[in-house]
Amino acid sequence: MSAWTTVLLAAGAAYALKLAGYVVPAHLLEGPVVSRMVRLLPIALLAALVVVQAFVSPDRGLVVDARTAALGVAVVALLLRAPFIVVVVAAAATAAGLRAVGIG
Numbered sequence: 001m002s003a004w005t006t007v008l009l010a011a012g013a014a015y016a017l018k019l020a021g022y023v024v025p026a027h028l029l030e031g032p033v034v035s036r037m038v039r040l041l042p043i044a045l046l047a048a049l050v051v052v053q054a055f056v057s058p059d060r061g062l063v064v065d066a067r068t069a070a071l072g073v074a075v076v077a078l079l080l081r082a083p084f085i086v087v088v089v090a091a092a093a094t095a096a097g098l099r100a101v102g103i104g
Contacts, residue, residue: 066104070095 028034054071057063074091082090098104 066095066098069098069104 050071054067055062055064070091073094074087077087077090095104
């Protein structure tokens, strides 16, 4: 399959998915299961993104480095109910400090 075929198929699939959002009757989207899924889906997607960014190396291997330590610091800061800016600064400082001493 050529690159253009893949791009055109992906574009068609994206368009069909968007069209399905308008075609599906509203009563099917208002059920308790669907509303719970819609509420939890962004959390799952964000968690997947964080895991990929924290544990996957550029060559697609699993790695534990400064990013993992920074994630741990961020989790602890969130558990201590620190403000978001404190969480970000603490995690960035941890990663920068570990990289400065040659870890990660």
